Amino acid sequence: MERDLGASRAAATGALTIDMGIATLAALPVGRAAGPLGASLLYLLLGGYRPVFWTLAGALVVVGAVVAVAASEARKPAAAPGA
Numbered sequence: 001m002e003r004d005l006g007a008s009r010a011a012a013t014g015a016l017t018i019d020m021g022i023a024t025l026a027a028l029p030v031g032r033a034a035g036p037l038g039a040s041l042l043y044l045l046l047g048g049y050r051p052v053f054w055t056l057a058g059a060l061v062v063v064g065a066v067v068a069v070a071a072s073e074a075r076k077p078a079a080a081p082g083a
Contacts, residue, residue: 042052
């Protein structure tokens with residue numbers, strides 16, 4: 001990456017750190033602004049609070065299952081090269 005960008009590793013790390021700091025500071029106001037809008041859109045699209053709740057609960061279960069599968073795959077020993 002240093003060669004591709006023509007920047008030192010310290011400069012790239014500093015730029016990433018500044019970028020993450022800006023993203024952290026922007027997260028709270030952006031989240032507070034987008035939260036009610038997203039909730040309202042879900043309410044309108046699904047027709048009530050109960051379908052919104054079950055949709056979000058189902059999404060949470062799916063994400064949990066994906067994380068569990070990924071964690072179990074990460075724990076498997078790597079195959080030997082040429083085996």
